[in-house]
């Protein structure tokens with residue numbers, strides 16, 4: 001069952017997260033209210049340590065919240081078992097990491113194929129679809145290159161291909177441009193916007209890189225475990241060719 | 243996922259080589275130590291195997307191993323021949339004797355006397371001459387294998403004893419009439435064959451001098467039944483070849499401490515091998531933990547992870563084992579050709595395989611615990 005279009009992709013209410021216990025407990029999230037729509041690129045920005053990574057980890061189903069309610073595509077992740085959450089992520093989430101996290105022994109096309117293989121797509125078919133995906137992120141001619149033979153920007157484009165190849169409804173990116181220089185970061189965001197932003201997909205991008213704020217549909221500013229304000233960036237969709 | 247697991251494994255050639263080499267080394271260590279132990283155990287039975295044309299050995303119950311000297315009464319042969327199911331029963335002399343080579347080199351031999359009429363109990367292969375030459379005057383046969391080690395004339399002769407040489411056995415003359423090939427034996431002394439009656443001439447006089455009676459069971463008769471009947475009739479111990487081999491091996495291995503020493507060496511081989519192989523695999527997994535974290539975040543289930551790690555462990559185990567067996571056999575072949583104790587029957591590699599697989603399974607299990615324990619949220623940690 002698909003949620004109706006006015007149901008948000010992500011709906012967080014009073015979400016908190018505490019790391020550790022007792023004296024050393026860290027209150028990373030202090031009550032987050034946030035809705036993310038199925039067709040937008042939401043940016044989470046704020047100083048280091050304000051809880052951005054913690055929040056997208058909870059949204060992506062790789063971390064438990066301490067309290068509050070969080071539904072993603074109508075599913076209550078907290079109610080699922082760990083195994084159920086694993087299956088849910090496999091199908092619904094694409095990840096982009098700051099450090100790319102490509103498998104060094106696999107070629108570009110094989111790296112992109114990983115989510116398909118995890119989802120049980122036969123290898124030859126997975127490689128074919130991964131090849132098409134690579135072409136879409138502009139790396140058609142680097143299919144058989146190893147990550148070590150690619151530049152940082154190229155690696156991050158491979159990672160974007162990997163995050164999108166299985167057509168997930170949610171894509172989370174943690175500081176996707178912080179390991180890249182300004183221009184390369186810009187190119188990577190161009191690709192992300194152009195390829196990832198489709199109507200049925202929510203994109204959450206964590207960043208403290210002000211130079212890419214322009215790619216967002218909306219920007220949620222965080223500080224000390226809270227969202228301080230959310231602003232719409234009307235120019236975004238029009239500014240960048242889709 | 244299998245292809246990913248294998249590429250992960252083989253991606254870093256150096257680590258991959260290290261893993262396979264570590265397991266190969268462990269395999270070799272286990273193979274080598276166990277093969278030496280088995281080799282020693284086998285060599286203790288060399289004389290019995292060389293003499294094994296009969297089915298049963300009759301001996302004094304006090305005999306502890308094949309070179310033990312507790313003779314029985316000569317009349318026992320007649321008793322044995324009267325037992326139903328006995329095809330033939332023949333005497334075999336065996337005793338340690340002092341000898342002196344032509345140049346004056348002294349040595350100790352194990353003299354074996356074969357029944358004069360049948361020469362039953364002779365070694366399996368005659369190298370020079372024919373067995374019947376044993377019936378010639380003063381004739382003895384010496385071992386053709388490595389005479390320079392066991393029968394070297396060191397006091398001027400400067401060559402091993404050879405056909406035609408005369409030497410003294412307990413101060414009486416013997417003539418080398420032929421040579422034979424026998425199994426490599428645990429017992430150092432050269433084994434010299436002659437006839438039963440001549441052996442009695444050479445040997446110092448004793449009241450009893452019959453070491454063993456070799457018994458052949460008639461076809462169609464049950465070995466165990468005949469054995470029991472012989473025991474009953476003679477009041478002595480009756481053993482099959484295998485029983486006698488085992489008795490000897492047990493006695494020698496235990497009294498010499500070989501069992502304990504090489505048993506420990508085998509255990510050490512397993513232990514060191516485990517540490518090397520297990521440690522390298524465990525480290526390999528830890529090195530890849532970051533990638534496992536990413537895979538977990540992307541939705542790889544625990545059973546898929548288990549499949550990957552087991553495939554990797556299984557692959558290096560089988561490959562490393564294969565290489566190890568290859569190298570181990572080659573080494574064994576070289577060692578064995580030097581006449582040293584080394585024997586690798588099927589159960590030695592089977593044992594090594596079990597040990598290696600267990601080690602790799604243990605390493606995989608320890609590795610998997612780390613992988614399972616891993617929070618997928620670590621993927622966002624820089």
Ligand SMILES: Nc1ncnc2c1ncn2[C@@H]1O[C@H](COP(=O)(O)OP(=O)(O)O)[C@@H](O)[C@H]1O
Pocket residue numbers: 019020026027028046047048049050051052053054055
């Ligand atoms: N696993 C953890 N254990 C303890 N404290 C943590 C852990 N992860 C994050 N924190 C703390 O939680 C707070 C928020 O961290 P994080 O979400 O990583 O912030 P950001 O991504 O905005 O830099 C920080 O104070 C951080 O030190």
Ligand SMILES: [Mg+2]
Pocket residue numbers: 052053054174
């Ligand atoms: Mg962070």
